[in-house]
Amino acid sequence: MVPKVSIAALILVLVTSLFGPASTLPNRELLADVSFPTGSAPSLLSTNAFQSASGPPYSLYPSVPALFSFGDGGQDVGNVLYLGHDNSTKHYPFGTSFYNLTGRFSDGRVFADFFAQALGLPFLTPSLTPNGNFYQGASFASASSGRFNDTGDSDGFRGIPLLKQVDNFIQFQADARAYWAGFNSTYPPERIPRYPMPEFFSRAIYMVQSGGNDLLNFRNQGLTPADIPAFATNMTAVYETFVRALYATGARKFFIMNIGLFGCTPLSIRNNNGSCGVLTNALCSNIVNQTTALNSRLSTQLLNSSFVQGDFYQFNLDVFNNPAAFGVVNATGACCGSTTLSCPQLALALANTTAPYNGPVPLCPNPKEYLYWDTTHMSESMTRILAHDIFGGSKYGKPKNMLQTFILPDLLNLQ
Ligand SMILES: *[C@@H]1O[C@H](CO)[C@@H](O)[C@H](O)[C@H]1NC(C)=O
Ligand SMILES: *[C@@H]1O[C@H](CO)[C@@H](O)[C@H](O)[C@H]1NC(C)=O
Ligand SMILES: *[C@@H]1O[C@H](CO)[C@@H](O)[C@H](O)[C@H]1NC(C)=O
Ligand SMILES: *[C@@H]1O[C@H](CO)[C@@H](O)[C@H](O)[C@H]1NC(C)=O
Ligand SMILES: *[C@@H]1O[C@H](CO)[C@@H](O)[C@H](O)[C@H]1NC(C)=O
Ligand SMILES: *[C@@H]1O[C@H](CO)[C@@H](O)[C@H](O)[C@H]1NC(C)=O
Numbered sequence: 001m002v003p004k005v006s007i008a009a010l011i012l013v014l015v016t017s018l019f020g021p022a023s024t025l026p027n028r029e030l031l032a033d034v035s036f037p038t039g040s041a042p043s044l045l046s047t048n049a050f051q052s053a054s055g056p057p058y059s060l061y062p063s064v065p066a067l068f069s070f071g072d073g074g075q076d077v078g079n080v081l082y083l084g085h086d087n088s089t090k091h092y093p094f095g096t097s098f099y100n101l102t103g104r105f106s107d108g109r110v111f112a113d114f115f116a117q118a119l120g121l122p123f124l125t126p127s128l129t130p131n132g133n134f135y136q137g138a139s140f141a142s143a144s145s146g147r148f149n150d151t152g153d154s155d156g157f158r159g160i161p162l163l164k165q166v167d168n169f170i171q172f173q174a175d176a177r178a179y180w181a182g183f184n185s186t187y188p189p190e191r192i193p194r195y196p197m198p199e200f201f202s203r204a205i206y207m208v209q210s211g212g213n214d215l216l217n218f219r220n221q222g223l224t225p226a227d228i229p230a231f232a233t234n235m236t237a238v239y240e241t242f243v244r245a246l247y248a249t250g251a252r253k254f255f256i257m258n259i260g261l262f263g264c265t266p267l268s269i270r271n272n273n274g275s276c277g278v279l280t281n282a283l284c285s286n287i288v289n290q291t292t293a294l295n296s297r298l299s300t301q302l303l304n305s306s307f308v309q310g311d312f313y314q315f316n317l318d319v320f321n322n323p324a325a326f327g328v329v330n331a332t333g334a335c336c337g338s339t340t341l342s343c344p345q346l347a348l349a350l351a352n353t354t355a356p357y358n359g360p361v362p363l364c365p366n367p368k369e370y371l372y373w374d375t376t377h378m379s380e381s382m383t384r385i386l387a388h389d390i391f392g393g394s395k396y397g398k399p400k401n402m403l404q405t406f407i408l409p410d411l412l413n414l415q
């Protein structure tokens, strides 16, 4: 019943099924054309050494050779399993909608996966993967984490706080530079290099989604409605620190997710006796407005930078107000789990071979019909709709979608 597949094996299965087995990859000449526009090869490498290092051919848009993601469970693609505090996402029913994909708080793919696919990149590798391949990107995100260093999830676990993820990225970039500096014509890089080439960093997209877990602090610290603006200002200040720190390392393209309508998650609704948490929603709305102001200020202050804001809040609101328009039958409940057995608890119980579980399995028949997969995370199908609109649609990527902001100007040479 329960999948017992290692992460590595699963990723191999995924890569194979999505992109074809390694032996059928397009030839290297083609790769060089697709992935590396003229002049992008590092000067220390001879042409031959470079060609023998041709990497995965998955860059659909040469101007965006890599993707880096940061944040919480909406962006974590498996660091949660390396941290080892909560192994539930390794097990069914997590991942059930997409090849039993593990390490995600979802029935399938999360935002980072959809953006990687839309860009024609392989799925991101969790940054904590020992000897992982990070050639075209990595996710530094960590479920349970927040923008504030002291934020944790409901059981107090903090994951890797957002700004600590930036520290980890800075170390990663240093590792990547050292990796490439170590090669020359005598010692060429591996056929599939492990780290991004140094020039990838200024062309990559940096995406962040963090903040849901921080909302717990508001209540835990006994704050009142009068504290909403200051709390939202503090939250937004961390996003600013985040962007400025990455900009200083050479990052230029930023995707910033605002924040969901967290007063209307199944968890909030349950905590509020059946209706949305008004105070939480007011806090989220304030954060959204400040995020918009931040993006517009930073895009003028930081030379050559470009920003897309993902309007998670408006999307949640639209689905909540008109579920049928999105194919949703249930916009208030969780597909997986019950009040007595949460989705993570269910997954662990089903996976337990010592004490086989044979109680009721609280799982909806069709996760696509639910806005929420568990009590706080959206279902794969809703994540997909939002991600696709932000990438190439017209409603939730602001002021413009990702294609228009990050890709078209380079393709048309408009800069
Ligand atoms: C999660 O799995 C890891 C690796 O198998 C293990 O070391 C760790 O103890 C597990 N954590 C929990 C909370 O069971
Ligand atoms: C996912 O796991 C479930 C439960 O073990 C299994 O029934 C199903 O066939 C698996 N799906 C895929 C695509 O591997
Ligand atoms: C939070 O952590 C970051 C990174 O570890 C550190 O630079 C920052 O000073 C910390 N912030 C506070 C308020 O302690
Ligand atoms: C190439 O790199 C190796 C190992 O880093 C080094 O020992 C060697 O001297 C280098 N050769 C050239 C031609 O730079
Ligand atoms: C915002 O941050 C400041 C400075 O760290 C702190 O003094 C204040 O209490 C915070 N306000 C709220 C509402 O969290
Ligand atoms: C929910 O209802 C219970 C019982 O009527 C009440 O004690 C509690 O304060 C209510 N909670 C909220 C958030 O309204």
Ligand SMILES: *[C@@H]1O[C@H](CO)[C@@H](O)[C@H](O)[C@H]1NC(C)=O
Pocket (backbone or CB within 6 Å): 282, 285, 286, 289
């Ligand atoms: C955010 O901005 C919108 C539109 O400008 C406005 O209607 C709303 O009241 C603002 N929210 C808060 C909490 O200030």
Ligand SMILES: *[C@@H]1O[C@H](CO)[C@@H](O)[C@H](O)[C@H]1NC(C)=O
Pocket (backbone or CB within 6 Å): 303, 304
């Ligand atoms: C901005 O872009 C121009 C043109 O590509 C480049 O010459 C300049 O160095 C860039 N400046 C910064 C700070 O990125």
Ligand SMILES: *[C@@H]1O[C@H](CO)[C@@H](O)[C@H](O)[C@H]1NC(C)=O
Pocket (backbone or CB within 6 Å): 329, 330, 331, 332, 333, 334, 335, 364
């Ligand atoms: C939505 O799902 C929850 C959890 O499965 C359930 O309790 C609730 O009755 C459902 N609501 C509707 C309108 O189907």
Ligand SMILES: *[C@@H]1O[C@H](CO)[C@@H](O)[C@H](O)[C@H]1NC(C)=O
Pocket (backbone or CB within 6 Å): 348, 352, 353, 354, 355
């Ligand atoms: C399985 O269930 C037993 C009995 O409840 C418990 O003691 C044990 O820790 C569980 N094993 C795992 C791997 O969760």
